[in-house]
Amino acid sequence: MASFITELKRSKYNGEFSTADVGQPAVVFGWVQSYRDHGGVIFIDLRDRTGFVQLRCEPSPHLHAHAVADTVRNEWVIAARGTVISRGTNINPKIPTGEVEIAVEQLQVLTEAQTPPFEVRDGIDTNENSRLTYRYLDLRRPELNRNFVARSRAMQLTRAYFTEKHGFLELETPILMKSTPEGARDYLVPSRVHPGQFYALPQSPQQFKQLFMMSGMDRYMQICRCFRDEDLRADRQPEFTQLDLEMSFVCPEDIYQILEGYVAEIWSQMLGYQLQLPLRRMAYAQAMDKYGCDKPDLRFDLPLSNLTETLRDRVEFRVFADVLAKGGIVKALYLPQGDAFTRKDLDTTIPQEAAPFGAKGVAWARVTAQGEWTGPVAKGVSAELRNELNALMGTAEGGLILFVADKPAVVHASLARLRLFAGERLNLIDKNAWAFLWVTDFPMFEFDETDQRWYAMHHPFTSPRADHLELLDSNPGQVLAQAYDLVVNGTELGGGSVRIHASDVQAKIFASLGLSDQEAKEKFGFFLEALKFGTPPHGGIALGMDRMMMLLTQSSSLRDVIAFPKTQKATCLMSDSPNSVDDKQWAELHISPRRV
RNA sequence: GGAGUGGUAGUUCAGUUGGUUAGAACGCUGGCCUGUCAAGCCAGAGGUCGCGGGUUCAAGUCCCGUCCGCUCCGCCA
Numbered sequence: 001m002a003s004f005i006t007e008l009k010r011s012k013y014n015g016e017f018s019t020a021d022v023g024q025p026a027v028v029f030g031w032v033q034s035y036r037d038h039g040g041v042i043f044i045d046l047r048d049r050t051g052f053v054q055l056r057c058e059p060s061p062h063l064h065a066h067a068v069a070d071t072v073r074n075e076w077v078i079a080a081r082g083t084v085i086s087r088g089t090n091i092n093p094k095i096p097t098g099e100v101e102i103a104v105e106q107l108q109v110l111t112e113a114q115t116p117p118f119e120v121r122d123g124i125d126t127n128e129n130s131r132l133t134y135r136y137l138d139l140r141r142p143e144l145n146r147n148f149v150a151r152s153r154a155m156q157l158t159r160a161y162f163t164e165k166h167g168f169l170e171l172e173t174p175i176l177m178k179s180t181p182e183g184a185r186d187y188l189v190p191s192r193v194h195p196g197q198f199y200a201l202p203q204s205p206q207q208f209k210q211l212f213m214m215s216g217m218d219r220y221m222q223i224c225r226c227f228r229d230e231d232l233r234a235d236r237q238p239e240f241t242q243l244d245l246e247m248s249f250v251c252p253e254d255i256y257q258i259l260e261g262y263v264a265e266i267w268s269q270m271l272g273y274q275l276q277l278p279l280r281r282m283a284y285a286q287a288m289d290k291y292g293c294d295k296p297d298l299r300f301d302l303p304l305s306n307l308t309e310t311l312r313d314r315v316e317f318r319v320f321a322d323v324l325a326k327g328g329i330v331k332a333l334y335l336p337q338g339d340a341f342t343r344k345d346l347d348t349t350i351p352q353e354a355a356p357f358g359a360k361g362v363a364w365a366r367v368t369a370q371g372e373w374t375g376p377v378a379k380g381v382s383a384e385l386r387n388e389l390n391a392l393m394g395t396a397e398g399g400l401i402l403f404v405a406d407k408p409a410v411v412h413a414s415l416a417r418l419r420l421f422a423g424e425r426l427n428l429i430d431k432n433a434w435a436f437l438w439v440t441d442f443p444m445f446e447f448d449e450t451d452q453r454w455y456a457m458h459h460p461f462t463s464p465r466a467d468h469l470e471l472l473d474s475n476p477g478q479v480l481a482q483a484y485d486l487v488v489n490g491t492e493l494g495g496g497s498v499r500i501h502a503s504d505v506q507a508k509i510f511a512s513l514g515l516s517d518q519e520a521k522e523k524f525g526f527f528l529e530a531l532k533f534g535t536p537p538h539g540g541i542a543l544g545m546d547r548m549m550m551l552l553t554q555s556s557s558l559r560d561v562i563a564f565p566k567t568q569k570a571t572c573l574m575s576d577s578p579n580s581v582d583d584k585q586w587a588e589l590h591i592s593p594r595r596v
Numbered sequence: 597g598g599a600g601u602g603g604u605a606g607u608u609c610a611g612u613u614g615g616u617u618a619g620a621a622c623g624c625u626g627g628c629c630u631g632u633c634a635a636g637c638c639a640g641a642g643g644u645c646g647c648g649g650g651u652u653c654a655a656g657u658c659c660c661g662u663c664c665g666c667u668c669c670g671c672c673a
Contacts, residue, residue: 040630054633074623092633115624118607121634126607129665183673203673230672231597356599356669413669446673459673557666568666 015051317380
């Protein structure tokens with residue numbers, strides 16, 4: 001008999017068999033998904049990355065194959081040769097290959113397998129600990145496997161769109177870079193050759209991609225790994241993959257257009273979903289005012305209302321009056337279907353949702369007949385004031401008003417959370433909807449109360465709006481940047497900006513950030529120097545590819561679209577990294593562990 | 597750095613007010629079975645109740661500490 005692999009080559013993947021193959025000889029390889037031994041006939045579901053095909057082993061005339069089939073167990077790797085036959089009316093409608101099966105004539109065990117620590121099957125609910133420790137087993141599961149097939153396809157489409165259709169060059173930037181201040185904490189790499197000195201892994205190739213523009217590359221793209229040593233979330237890993245882009249001689253409109261074509265292409269090719277272009281846009285200030293957040297989920301509306309000025313000097317409700325007196329604000333979320341929220345929600349659940357954001361409480365009022373209110377706020381609001389507020393929020397009988405009074409950051413964060421909570425509770429979120437949004441006109445700076453200084457909201461190479469340059473000295477908080485984020489269903493997919501191309505402007509920004517000339521020179525000297533040698537106006541954007549895959553595959557965690565992810569403590573449970581290294585390595589790197 | 601939540605058989609979970617020998621399902625092992633497809637039937641094996649300490653006649657259960665997973669706040673230009 002001919003031997004598998006060297007002579008008998010795979011005729012096709014297991015998931016690809018159909019009635020068109022009936023009567024054809026077949027050679028298949030794969031993992032045993034399940035076996036059903038009826039004493040006589042034995043059925044084996046053979047899995048590979050494309051799906052399953054059922055093997056049928058009859059006791060005769062292929063006695064040997066049947067004897068081998070009798071021994072196989074789940075996850076063994078086997079090879080089979082046989083003939084594709086129709087299952088007639090006895091089909092399995094649950095799987096795509098369910099109308100055919102392979103009548104086995106030759107069967108060989110290529111590798112036996114230990115019993116896996118969890119069943120390799122969709123729909124399991126194994127704890128993350130085991131899944132991550134035995135990641136290669138988890139990845140065999142079709143529902144996870146398909147995410148990486150999709151990921152591969154998305155990456156190919158991405159390269160093709162930018163390099164073939166739009167003239168981008170795919171260029172690479174260093175992984176060992178210079179550590180820079182500002183921004184996220186760096187992952188550091190000690191230098192062996194230079195005692196006491198360190199490289200940093202890139203948080204993003206920001207300066208290098210700008211240097212490509214200065215180098216005349218005109219259009220740059222890279223699918224690159226970035227590293228940030230910050231604490232993790234479901235949508236944040238310490239290393240992640242970014243689609244990094246930069247273009248010369250462009251304004252924000254040009255960048256929007258290229259990106260819109262890109263996401264339209266991806267959503268069309270990957271999901272068959274036709275995006276309506278151009279995408280919606282909203283200024284940062286409006287997003288904050290209306291939704292309390294710079295990445296609103298616009299699959300549903302539920303806008304916030306700012307009641308601050310209407311209430312000022314008129315409201316008797318103590319909490320509001322006190323907050324207003326101290327310079328705080330009062331905003332409200334109006335929910336038309338108020339009866340979906342119980343008294344327990346109002347007393348317990350809703351305050352608990354808002355508490356992590358600093359809200360000391362959530363006041364409420366139910367709207368009854370003739371626009372009257374019940375609840376704790378009601379008696380602190382005159383009939384006249386109430387009517388004005390009703391008109392402002394567009395209330396109706398049966399509605400519920402949730403109020404938060406505090407400093408703006410707390411009001412916005414907690415009401416933004418409550419808005420999402422209510423959207424879910426009221427079933428307002430259409431799972432098939434795609435709400436894309438450009439958030440534009442971000443402020444250039446934000447003030448840090450702890451450090452008592454301004455920080456760049458995007459990054460320090462972002463260009464302010466030309467007409468705001470003169471505000472840099474007088475009123476930095478008012479300066480708007482030529483920066484934009486692309487938001488999808490409440491997820492920040494990416495962000496970018498038009499960059500500064502004049503060294504004097506760049507110097508002014510550093511000054512606004514409190515960097516002395518000396519410091520700027522030390523940290524960014526080469527970059528400031530480069531700016532002086534003829535820098536084209538340029539701008540770009542970076543998209544989080546992992547987050548995009550999360551959206552495209554409807555995954556709830558980044559771990560489902562990153563092949564070998566880290567835990568929340570940034571460890572790899574499979575390979576057990578990070579790990580300690582021996583003294584020789586410490587010595588070579590001229591460093592020593594800190595005594596605790 | 598902080599908050600919440602979980603950790604009991606290989607896996608998912610149950611385990612009452614602290615009380616006899618810690619259970620179920622799936623998986624696993626063996627047997628039967630020629631049309632299953634998460635096969636079925638019969639039998640069996642399988643436990644450091646995360647770890648350490650404490651209270652108690654008695655701890656999976658109560659208390660303290662600690663480790664790990666997850667979610668969130670801070671953080672993430």
